[in-house]
Amino acid sequence: MDLRTSVGSLVLDNPCILASGIMDETGEGMARILRSGAAAAVSKSVGTNPNPGHANPNFIEEEGFCLNAMGLPNPGIEEYAGEMRTAAACGKVIGSVYASSPEEFADLAGRMEDYGACAVELNLSCPHAAGFGMEVGTDPLMVKRIVSAVKDAVSIPVWSKLTPNTHILKDIGKAVEDAGGDAIVAINTLRAMKIIPEFGRPFLSNRFGGLSGSAVRPVGVRAVYDLYSTVSIPIIGVGGICGYRDALEYIMAGACAVQIGTAVLSGTDIFRKVNGGLTDFMREYGYPTIGEMVGVAHE
Amino acid sequence: MNSIVTVTGKSDFGDICSLSFNWDITVGPGQFVMVWAPGMEEIPLSLSSVGDVKSVTFRIVGRDTEALRKKGIGDSLSIRGPYGNGYRTDGSRRVLVVGGGIGIAPILPLMADGFDTALAARNAGELDFALPAIGKAAGKTWISTDDGSRGFCGNAVQLVQEILKEQEYDEILACGPEVMLFFLHKFCVDNGMKCQMSLERHMKCGAGLCGSCMIDDKRVCADGPVFTCDEISGMKDFGHSKRDPCGTRVLFR
Numbered sequence: 001m002d003l004r005t006s007v008g009s010l011v012l013d014n015p016c017i018l019a020s021g022i023m024d025e026t027g028e029g030m031a032r033i034l035r036s037g038a039a040a041a042v043s044k045s046v047g048t049n050p051n052p053g054h055a056n057p058n059f060i061e062e063e064g065f066c067l068n069a070m071g072l073p074n075p076g077i078e079e080y081a082g083e084m085r086t087a088a089a090c091g092k093v094i095g096s097v098y099a100s101s102p103e104e105f106a107d108l109a110g111r112m113e114d115y116g117a118c119a120v121e122l123n124l125s126c127p128h129a130a131g132f133g134m135e136v137g138t139d140p141l142m143v144k145r146i147v148s149a150v151k152d153a154v155s156i157p158v159w160s161k162l163t164p165n166t167h168i169l170k171d172i173g174k175a176v177e178d179a180g181g182d183a184i185v186a187i188n189t190l191r192a193m194k195i196i197p198e199f200g201r202p203f204l205s206n207r208f209g210g211l212s213g214s215a216v217r218p219v220g221v222r223a224v225y226d227l228y229s230t231v232s233i234p235i236i237g238v239g240g241i242c243g244y245r246d247a248l249e250y251i252m253a254g255a256c257a258v259q260i261g262t263a264v265l266s267g268t269d270i271f272r273k274v275n276g277g278l279t280d281f282m283r284e285y286g287y288p289t290i291g292e293m294v295g296v297a298h299e
Numbered sequence: 300m301n302s303i304v305t306v307t308g309k310s311d312f313g314d315i316c317s318l319s320f321n322w323d324i325t326v327g328p329g330q331f332v333m334v335w336a337p338g339m340e341e342i343p344l345s346l347s348s349v350g351d352v353k354s355v356t357f358r359i360v361g362r363d364t365e366a367l368r369k370k371g372i373g374d375s376l377s378i379r380g381p382y383g384n385g386y387r388t389d390g391s392r393r394v395l396v397v398g399g400g401i402g403i404a405p406i407l408p409l410m411a412d413g414f415d416t417a418l419a420a421r422n423a424g425e426l427d428f429a430l431p432a433i434g435k436a437a438g439k440t441w442i443s444t445d446d447g448s449r450g451f452c453g454n455a456v457q458l459v460q461e462i463l464k465e466q467e468y469d470e471i472l473a474c475g476p477e478v479m480l481f482f483l484h485k486f487c488v489d490n491g492m493k494c495q496m497s498l499e500r501h502m503k504c505g506a507g508l509c510g511s512c513m514i515d516d517k518r519v520c521a522d523g524p525v526f527t528c529d530e531i532s533g534m535k536d537f538g539h540s541k542r543d544p545c546g547t548r549v550l551f552r
Contacts, residue, residue, distance in 0.1 A: 021509070022510065023507075023518070024510055025513065026510060026542070028515050028516040029510045029518075031516060044510070044546070051545055052543070052544035052545050053503070053544065053545075056342065059503065059505070059506065059508070059509065061300065062300050063300070066508075070503065070504075073503075073509075073546060074545060075548075076545070076547075079545075079547050079548075196301075196303065198375050199303075199377070201337055203301070203335075262508065264508060265507060
């Protein structure tokens, strides 16, 4: 069985990638995940300036889901150079960036290319950062301008991570494709809230956060299915993948690779476990390659 | 998942405060919780008692601990956890427990379990909060203060050296300021002793996901906070640097 897959021109040893925001604030954190069986790691979303993110509490785990409002903490693109170089020395690293304008996105993406990123992922989807993320990523025209600007600025593949918090996901996906985007990553977290009844107020300091974990998987699978029927560029599926069968749902909906984030809660060996499960499944069901399974649910 | 617990006991010793509460969950010595109430940021605190009644003991160092200190009997707290790996004790080794400053709080459960304990602080007043536990300790206890105002005059490492002149131990379990742990770890390595030490970094999720509390490639929250001598020996950041809330590396000196 061959676990290799490709996202456009980027060839991966297996379909499992570390999702942005998980253990990737530091180069050594990403390096550890790369040693743990992930084919690639996406960096923390990095902006122009240092950002401490939102105050605690900014995370809570419940049965079947997590809620977070980290608020895009990062040391700024200048300082992040060392982290990228440490990680890139250990494997494939995709540099995630967030910005509020096409020019700023282009500048950050260029820096990530300089730092050794094998692709850049545009954060057009964080649901809890004012002026960034989904606030720029739910307007197809803006998305088109951002992707175009970044495409002009770098020679590495440009991935766009999209939000499910919209009724025009297909339009946004089309905008990415029209602008020359190389791949779409779907989905980011769902905008959500938790209230503590005893205190009569939201738990997260930012009030709103992003929902992740098993609970969002059906939304993510649907999003990938919708996008696969709309665009012809590669799709990377993410959202609630906790085991190989979850990864298969995304692949059969149309994803050529997947990202895993929240399931790192169960251990950093999640990447090996998913890859092992995929290998066994492919043998039993007669799929020689990942590619043979991509999008089969549409047939 | 967080639990909402009710404060059932409170004690104040100078700038150190202890809050106790009933929380029906199994916790090991050295594990920690994320504590929050409206009006403060959520903070990580190791438990200072782990029986049927749990407690957290903290020094007032800023806005959040000041807000937490204002809580009294009957008030509610949000508790997430328990998180992390605590101290591992299987009875096969002769253990000396060492606590320094407010780092004494997390080792109080070990003292309650009957282990011999060395307590170090800058002055006598900083040890007041531990006196009730010392009074009830089944194992031996030693005390040192930097200024000599109570017990042996010297720091934690010097106290341990004194103790080892009269007692033999195979392993040291410690919690305290990183500078103390740095020299205590060096002492253990130089003298062929095992150790386990509880380390600290700026913590956000507490559960092993966000990566804000990394020391090298280890997450203090999920891989620690208690690390073994060998794990610590491999850490370039230990005693050298930490990360600020942005993730920027900050050198200790």
